[in-house]
Amino acid sequence: MAVRYLSLFSGIEAATVAWQPLGWEAVAFSEIEPFPCAVLAHHYPSIPNLGDINKITEDDIKRLGAIDVVVFGSPCQDLSLAGKREGFKNGETRSGLFYKAVQIIEWCRKHSGTRFALWENVVGAFYSNQGRDFSEVIRAFTGCQYSVPKEGWQNSGIAYSAEQSLLEWRTLDAKYFGVPQQRRRVFALADFGDWTCRSSILFQQANNEFYLSTYEKDEKEATFECRESSRKGLSRSYAGCITSHTEKDLITVTNNQVIVCDENGFPKEDGEYLRAFSVVEKERMFGFPDNYTRIPYRNKPAKNCVIHARLKAIGNSIAVPQLKWIGQQMQQAFLI
Ligand SMILES: C[S@@+](CC[C@H](N)C(=O)[O-])C[C@H]1O[C@@H](n2cnc3c(N)ncnc32)[C@H](O)[C@@H]1O
Incomplete structure (x- = not known):
């Protein structure tokens, strides 16, 4: 059976470009910016775009049916090393939309038995609010309250709670995935299923x-x-x-x-x-x-499509082969 995923903060859907070739099906997107919305409507006219994440309700999620994976690269402006680094600020900032995504993931687990949630963000997520924002990421997915380590958050790690779930995180650089740019991003993968019988997903060696x-x-x-x-x-x-x-x-x-x-x-x-x-x-x-x-x-017409909107949307996206590689590892886990 095809893996079904919900993609939040969809942008131009690097996830779908990566996962459609694996035979996975997107159940819905959530995006508000006009140009990325137009890209989604152009390439995926049959997949609903739920629009503003703040307006998504529990009923909306219930109606989507089975959802195996939720993927989301939430806005990073307030976590970025280049910005003011206000962090999540209890959900008041744009980066605080993270909390809304977490609520949606809870609904997905309740109604559709969601197994994985994959979060992507800038490495500034380890540092904003003196590292407390990343403690919040761990708490949101495992229920465990970890204090910030003295030496700060490391580029990779695992946290788990016996009753709840496992969170793996790792900083991955796009340049090691065959694309010509240096782009370091944090990927955090929560597994709400039985993770005890599988090997780790983010810690595998990248394929040659x-x-x-x-x-x-x-x-x-x-x-x-x-x-x-x-x-x-x-x-x-x-x-x-x-x-x-x-x-x-x-x-x-x-x-x-x-x-x-x-x-x-x-x-x-x-x-x-x-x-x-x-x-x-x-x-x-x-x-x-x-x-x-x-x-x-x-x-x-397409030949006159605005260049700056295209460049901005691509720049906000995720390197496709990284998502493909993570998808392939998740696929193995579904087969166990
Ligand atoms: C970092 S980008 C994610 C890009 C995406 N992962 C991709 O593959 O292109 C964050 C996206 O979240 C969108 N966004 C911001 N606020 C939103 C909201 N309230 N609801 C839905 N999407 C939102 C932005 O327009 C932006 O496209």
Whole structure:
């Protein structure tokens, strides 16, 4: 039977791009921003978008039927190291919408026997409110009140309560999953089922397939390959970038820009800045199909789709291969 999942704070649905090929079915989305909503309606017209998470009721959840997994990357502005770091603030901030998602997960467990909840967020989640926000994440999923460790939260860990559930968390970097960008994010996976007979999910070694994937799309400029830094001898700061050879030069696409490099992959001293990313390059950096976000929007045809809205929505998303890898591990757990 297909795994059925509910996706909250859906954005442009990295989860669905990752999990549809596994044969999983989305039961509903929840998204409010106009452009991501249009992307969802364009690609998944038969999957309901429940809109504002604050308005989702217990009855709505009951009506959705069986839900095996809830996935949610809640807003991160108040946890981000770059922001004011106000944290969850008892649900008063945007990041505090986390609590609303937790309530929905409780309804899902009550009415549909939900097994897993997967949360994705910025690493700032370990630090906001002196680490107390992450204690709240653990409490929400296991019922256990852990105080913040003296040395702070580590990049990975497990918490469990005998009666309730298990929470695994791990910081994963997208660059180790075959996409050309450095992007460290916390993934926390709660298992409300019988986790005693399965191996851990987030602590498995990433599959080699993800290290070696190659894009061979014939773009105007060049052929892009994504590679692990060590395989190409690139410096650490350029790890995981997209490189391409034109007749004259090696071009490197870093996290911010496209620049000309020497044959070893280091920026040339007179390193010419060529241009900003194209939207397709950004889609590839997250593992989306080319032009996934190029949709008809606001009465304009797809070819005129607004670039800044596409870039923003992609930038807020999750690297698809990371979710695919986690999905594959969950799939194994369902089979036990
Ligand atoms: C960090 S992004 C998640 C992106 C998503 N995981 C993806 O694959 O693209 C958070 C999303 O939550 C949405 N959001 C914010 N407030 C919301 C609300 N009250 N109800 C539903 N979605 C909301 C934002 O518009 C944004 O797209």
